Amino acid sequence: MEEILTGKEGERYFLLGNEAIVRGALEAGVDIAALYPGTPMSEIGDVFHALAKSVLDKGEEPSFYFEWSANEKVSLDICIAASLSGLRALCPMKAQGFNVAADSFLDYLTACNLVETDIKGGLVLVCADDPGGTSSVNEQDDRYIPILADVPMLEPSNCQEMKDMTKKAFGIAEELHLPVFLRTVNRVNLSRGDLLFGKLGVPRRKGDIKGVPISFDRTRCHANILKKMEKAKEFSEKSEYNRVIKFDGGKTGHRRIGVVASSISISYAEEIIRELGVEAELLALGFTNPLPEMLCKDFINKFDEIIVVEELSPFLETQFLKMAHEISDKTKIWGKETGHFPRAGEYRLETVAEPLAKVFGMDNPIPRREGSRIELVARALTNCPGCPHRNTYYAIKQVVPKDAIFANDQGCYLLGGLEPYKMSHAQYSMGASIGLACGFQQATGKPSIAFIGDSTFFHNGMSPLANAIHHKYDITVVVMDNGATAMSGFQLHPGTDRDAMGREAISIKIEDVVRGLGATFVEVVNPNNIAETREVFKRAIAHNGVSVVVSKALCRLMENREKRRKGLKITSYEIDQEKCDQCNICIDIYACPAFYEVDDKIYIDDVQCAGCGVCQEVCRVGAIREKGAENG
């Protein structure tokens, strides 16, 4: 990872897309980066964090300031202020994180665009979309945001472009006096590739702001932005990222067919066209708002038929349909509207191969193949072996009223909504659980319980809790505090005692916050002690009003990582087959994925077991013992 900072100009390195973004920002001389982590872009923060640490360890000062902000709106406000002060700022977020930051992003443009020179420092917002939604609650297509906000958009298609476009975006932002929206997709964020490094930039380090550009003339503001976007169109026409790639595969047909693609689809289209061996042209678009109208229309004019390849919504396709209509309507556009490509789901080579082959009238070069003849059940999504969240759910499940309603939130603990715990009637966005529990309680009169994580609590959980306490809602809030933003890779948050720059930070205790807000029932418990946790939950549920239980135990993966670093042994467990009566509580009810069953006997998988030993309390007959302790 060190090479992101120390790598030489002109040399080739193998980096993750997210790492390439950091290098690009450093080549642009970025001054400030701030973000709240979220897959698929968390590594951008991990790298800034690690680089800051390695520079500090050498007794030097990092060239940038980086922080793990409490949420995306906070990170964007910090970056906007840096930009207004003349510094270069990078603000990455995942698609759903943008929803939190949208408040500031969509509003600040009109507040700051009266004076042409207001934005002196380039502001680049990286928005990482997640087609397929593997790590997100939906497949939000954020390409419509730049249209809504009237800002330029760049879309990298590979690791090299991740770096180059990030660097370029700062310059574009400063020339246009507009923030640049760098829209990425999971497949590029989380792909690795070889890329050529450029020269590191020189940061400005200190900014300043003069004058107060407050105006209430919104119409003038809006007109001013639109004027800037006219200039952005000229940039787009000339951009090296909007280019025509020619293929001379030799095979020609009677029809002239062109292909248009953006983002990761460029690489799929390129590969399939090469496989088809046809003579064709590919319009690869990287500067996608505003589109280069002249370039696109010239391209449309050349062909009888055009195939548009893009994941999710027909963003390019509808604009191409409009442009084709404006020209003459003689060019046929194939895409989602014609049913050739799906709107839902992440694309793969196979998704693109079939329709391309069909339109070109050739054999499919990558036909789908059968899977295994044995029926393979997917490995179930569940909390890791040794996860303290499992223990919280296991304890509360034993004492909760049968008619209780559960509102869950965004973090590892949301897996408690799945089999066999099934403790979620609803979950969707950061911090929503507490408001949901209040709403369920009001709407149904049934006992309502909210589950929220430590990082999520600081992200967006405090205002709904204030609301719940103020209105005397009779709900239980369980804060599952595992000491980190675990799901996205154990990042720091306001509850931890260090910040991203390695400095001592004020560790805010959730129980103090909750008491400060006025909750009258607040207890902290270690969920790895199931009996005690059960008792706390009994009292919490019986309490009239908002009761808060902070269920606090370090993420087992972090704990074990620390143990390995210190050379400490991690205990492993096994089942005493003489004592085990195959009641299956450990598998069916407790459901730790370290257990498995063969021929009606239960075993603990050595590789999977995290050594927490909590299953010893779960087992009714005391059949689980430390490995090697033959006599129990």
Added chain:
Amino acid sequence: MDKNGADILIVGIGGLGVITASSIIGMAAVRAGNRVSSAEVHGIAQRGGSVTGTVRIRDYSVSPLVGDGQADIILGFEPLEVLRNISKASKKTIVITDITPIRVITPTQFVYPKLEDIFAEIEERCAKLYKIDGLALAKKAGATIVRPTVLLGALSEIEDFPISSEVILITIEENVPARYKEQNIAAFREGANFIRGQLK
């Protein structure tokens, strides 16, 4: 697959080292002067879910995903996961898989298929199947944690593999914690020797 290129699929479950192994192969390929594109596919859990890594080595830029039937090599960290990805194989594919199953598929009442059935179907659908006891060889090398390196050693001995053993080994040495360096080198040798023994 030839001296200039290969499509490699690395499969397993979270926590077994799939991503680390993919990354080492990719770094080694770049060090050897190739263009490389590599992806990781996994769910939201940190551990226990199916994980797939790809490494595509070419002399030009290429997309990161491996299509059906395109894999030249499948490197399996868990046998069932190899079978799960069998649509990526063709009769030209070489499969190297660790033989130790991770049977856990909680909380569904799923019965892990018989290992011999898994191996039989893999064998039918590929050119050559190597079954390697990564765990035992890693223990022999001094630490179970170096199991992924056993598989990398095995991979390096595949005929026509575009990256040399030396380059892969140097890349491993530079990218593993210093305290496990010796065990990693030993594990690499164990994996390589295993394949050499099979080729005889």
